[in-house]
Amino acid sequence: MRGFPTMIPRLPLGRTGLNVSVLALGAGPIPELMTTSDPHRQQQVLKRALDHGINWIDTAATYGHGQSEKSLGDALQALDAVDAFHLATKVRLLPEQLAEQSVRDIVRESVHGSLLRLGVDRVSLLQLHNSVTNSRGDLPTSLTPEDVLGPAGILEAMQELREDGLVDHLGLTGLGTPSALRTLIASNHFSTLQVPYHLLNPTAGSSPDDNWNETDHGQIIDDCAAADVGVFAIRVYAGGALLGLPPAAHTHTTRFFPMDLYQRDSRRAAELAATLPPGQSLQQAAVRFVLDHPSVTSAIIGFSQPDHVDQAVAALADSD
Template identity: 45%
Template sequence: MTDAAARDRQLATIQQALALGVDWFDTAATYGNGASETSLGWALRELGLRSAVGRGSCRAGGPAELESAPPVETASGSAGASPHPAIRIGTKVRLAEADLSDITGAVRASVEGSLRRLGVNSVALLQLHNSITRRRGDQPTSISPDDVLCADGVLAAFAQLRREGLVQHFGLTGLGDAESLEVVLRAEAWATMQVNLNLCDSRPAVADARLERARWTPALLAIRVFAGGALAGRPPSAHTLTTKFFPLAGYERDLRRAETMRSLLPAGISLPEAAVRFAAHHARVTSAIIGFGSLEEVVDAARWAANGPLPDELIATLTRAGV
């Protein structure tokens, strides 16, 4: 969705996703520096579907769950739902160091830019894309709990946007340290939290530690389902070669683990299928966000998810190999 020269392929992929019942699309202002949002907005306009963009509802209390959210989100969308009565979009805000002197203004500018690129009036979910650590910068682009919770912090800015009808639900990215994330969760305002979860990283350990202590339990969205491509047999992406978050050394480690796991699979189940079924049907996960690059990959992800959970014995065997 970040290649402006691939419009025909993008349109065909979204059409196929919609035909499979996808009604939830995940994007971010930082994906392709806004190109993902622009492409999604263009496709919805071309398909005459911008008027169908709505807002999801969320049940109060924990575990929080986005009503009508299907069990799998295939890259920019989620598969397994009934034919879309409305299309729901989630996007994200990532604050740079220069933004921290005016968090309110930076959040608003990011969201208004996202809405403009998407061509919609509101989004169902707005997620904070930064890690949360005790001090700013302890991890790449991390911010502190105070940056989130202070009177003019992220949560206050999100709440104001909700009062204006621009967003409906709030989400976190489950990266950082457990203590700081637990502090932020006490606000009991978060509908979702995206966490790394795949066969090479099979337990959202930081998430579990903080969730066990938190009264408010957000819905977990599994990300990095293919471990940056290692579980799908793909070469590292250009992003993997430059990112500070999931560096090349991690991909190479997971690729070695993937080779071991592949030899343990029964006939008829590929490693990509096992990866999708593991994340999509994990007991702690509400939706699995799965990266795709083509129409065929959307079809595959939906078909694999529909095959149901992996046998417990196979999961135990594969996750031991992934340690």
């Protein structure tokens, strides 16, 4: 495959008018690529993604405290590939910031910092990184629909940045209370949503059985489809559990997908592996499962090495 790259297909991203590769490159902390200082490997992975036709990269201001965006910007400049990818980033508003600054100032400062680190004048997508729940703080850093949609709220700040030409489209992170997220989807102000959807937790796309005791994402993908909101699947490999990998350094410290979840997912992954047909790996099954959902536009995957890109593309090709 290295000598003959497979060009992966692209799909319309909801009502944005953009066509996005069905595999996207995630620049978060789990793969320990963009959040570290390894320019050569970073450029290799980006080049391999480009060779296969991947045209979407997802990052965030909080990934590595800005290191992900800085590494990504440097690598894209080195490859002269800034215009080859759509870039998506995120803003997270922290309680201590909200106690001291206006929402508008927090959002604007975050986005201006992201653009500076990425070395670009605009991004294709700005996403709210906070979970959305019925009350503030129901989950770590979670906000409410009123915080987003209300006067002088997050939406107004994001729309102002779009009017200024700094971002093209607005999106959500699909974490929190499904009913609260539905309120935002129904507002018709957000064009995309990224949500955990994988073999070990498929509840964003299907209803759980009666014995389910993990997070229920409330079939939120169906709501997105009805509203023509583009869907990115995240945590495709369940933070590495579906690959049989040890937990990443980030998993040991994060509040959002913590170690105890990883341990449960690892046990379930081992049980699932025993049920697969001969010759099929969990990695192949994971990619196929996500992209078999007709309303998922793209699977965001964190790649650590160039051959990890090849493997994901091969899993996609094997499902054709």
